[in-house]
Amino acid sequence: MSAISKPPLAAGTPGRASTSKTGVRERILLVDDDGIIADSLGEFLRLEDYDVETVGDVPAAQAALARRPAHLVITDINMPKGDGFELLRWMRQYHPDAVVIVITGYGTIESAVEAIRMGAYDYLTKPIVDDEIRLVVQRALQQQALIRENRALKEQLGHRFSLANVVGADYRMSKVFDLIEAVADTRTTVLITGESGTGKSLIARTLHHASGRRDRPFVEVSCGALPETLLESELFGHVKGSFTGAVSDKAGKFKAADGGTIFLDEISAASPALQVKLLRVLQERQFEPVGSNQTQSVDVRVILASNRDLMEDVRQNRFRQDLYYRINVVSIELPPLRARLTDIVPLANHFLRRYCEQHDKSGMEFSPEALAVLQRYSWPGNVRELENAVERAVVLTRNRVIRPEDLPPALLNEPPPAEASPDGGTLPLKKALEGPEKRIIEAALRANNWNRQTTAEALQINRTTLYKKMKRYGLEAGAPM
Numbered sequence: 001m002s003a004i005s006k007p008p009l010a011a012g013t014p015g016r017a018s019t020s021k022t023g024v025r026e027r028i029l030l031v032d033d034d035g036i037i038a039d040s041l042g043e044f045l046r047l048e049d050y051d052v053e054t055v056g057d058v059p060a061a062q063a064a065l066a067r068r069p070a071h072l073v074i075t076d077i078n079m080p081k082g083d084g085f086e087l088l089r090w091m092r093q094y095h096p097d098a099v100v101i102v103i104t105g106y107g108t109i110e111s112a113v114e115a116i117r118m119g120a121y122d123y124l125t126k127p128i129v130d131d132e133i134r135l136v137v138q139r140a141l142q143q144q145a146l147i148r149e150n151r152a153l154k155e156q157l158g159h160r161f162s163l164a165n166v167v168g169a170d171y172r173m174s175k176v177f178d179l180i181e182a183v184a185d186t187r188t189t190v191l192i193t194g195e196s197g198t199g200k201s202l203i204a205r206t207l208h209h210a211s212g213r214r215d216r217p218f219v220e221v222s223c224g225a226l227p228e229t230l231l232e233s234e235l236f237g238h239v240k241g242s243f244t245g246a247v248s249d250k251a252g253k254f255k256a257a258d259g260g261t262i263f264l265d266e267i268s269a270a271s272p273a274l275q276v277k278l279l280r281v282l283q284e285r286q287f288e289p290v291g292s293n294q295t296q297s298v299d300v301r302v303i304l305a306s307n308r309d310l311m312e313d314v315r316q317n318r319f320r321q322d323l324y325y326r327i328n329v330v331s332i333e334l335p336p337l338r339a340r341l342t343d344i345v346p347l348a349n350h351f352l353r354r355y356c357e358q359h360d361k362s363g364m365e366f367s368p369e370a371l372a373v374l375q376r377y378s379w380p381g382n383v384r385e386l387e388n389a390v391e392r393a394v395v396l397t398r399n400r401v402i403r404p405e406d407l408p409p410a411l412l413n414e415p416p417p418a419e420a421s422p423d424g425g426t427l428p429l430k431k432a433l434e435g436p437e438k439r440i441i442e443a444a445l446r447a448n449n450w451n452r453q454t455t456a457e458a459l460q461i462n463r464t465t466l467y468k469k470m471k472r473y474g475l476e477a478g479a480p481m
Contacts, residue, residue, distance in 0.1 A: 101120065
């Protein structure tokens, strides 16, 4: 029996297959013990401009794929040395990116269902019609290209949110990195605190991508961006008719994150009623959608963030005390950028490289004067403001060197620091450095709860030197009694 019921189109016919996006002809491995069918179908696919290899059994197919992977495998089911299902199982383990089409002369509904269940793209019965196989092959290779692109995007995301890609040399950020490494691959709830723009979302994604859940969903919800009446439905879903506008059942974000991570930003915006429900989810990983009495269970890692002092909210009865202690299992505090003076230049250069690549510019750099402006500015918007400033400069600058005038006006209008002389003249270096040194020491003391030994170790100075500097700058009075 011929594999093709109609003669193949001549070379050059419109609709012919093209090479892949990488410029390489798409490779097809044809596995069939019937030499007539293999030769006929193979010749047809070669005329369609595919790179085709034919083999007669499963061991030969495995050897061919070991030598040279294929984009697509077309396999018969009934063969003397193993069947198509055996090859499917093997490919799922060793060549998961390849797409498989199953063909057979003795097709049944049961075998078709089994093939699809095992991951086959399609199931065709002989004789194979040329228009049918042409269309199925084209669609299967499109799916294979999507699989490759999806894998590449995941790798890019994994790199972007890897711990190595989080910029920070400041000792406070070193502590953050240590915490991330310690808790990333656990189910522990993490609370991230810090001012707006310090990178709480980035740290949450880094925790996810450093965990064993990296291939599962990461779902982010900004609690402060949704009205109180919609937030519960957004998180837990609802059933049809549970409220006006609920025209159908809807799964919530917790269900969408099942198996992965959910990141609840601005958790302080949650209403008291919603806080009760969140407490139960954190304790039992169970909830009911709005309007339903059916309990749902999820396996989800919860990361929360707040730019407010939740302990103060507890004291003011705006946040439940039991929920606060439940979410504050591991707390990661992100320092403001003004307290990370040594990180400003590395961060600026990091964003410069990113946006030069995005906007197809190369070889750009900051002038020393521009870097001085970046270091002098107080950055009320923190890292996010710095990133926006760098992107603006990359987009608007026509020169290779970014100068102060290329930066946002707000940076240029920053008042002179306290250590500058009133008449704008130059202070002696020792005097000019006193202001920044005082701010750095005070920030370190606060970060270490005014423990002098720990602070001295963090600053890499001895305890006596620290005490003398505290006395000189009047920081002894700031220490808690």
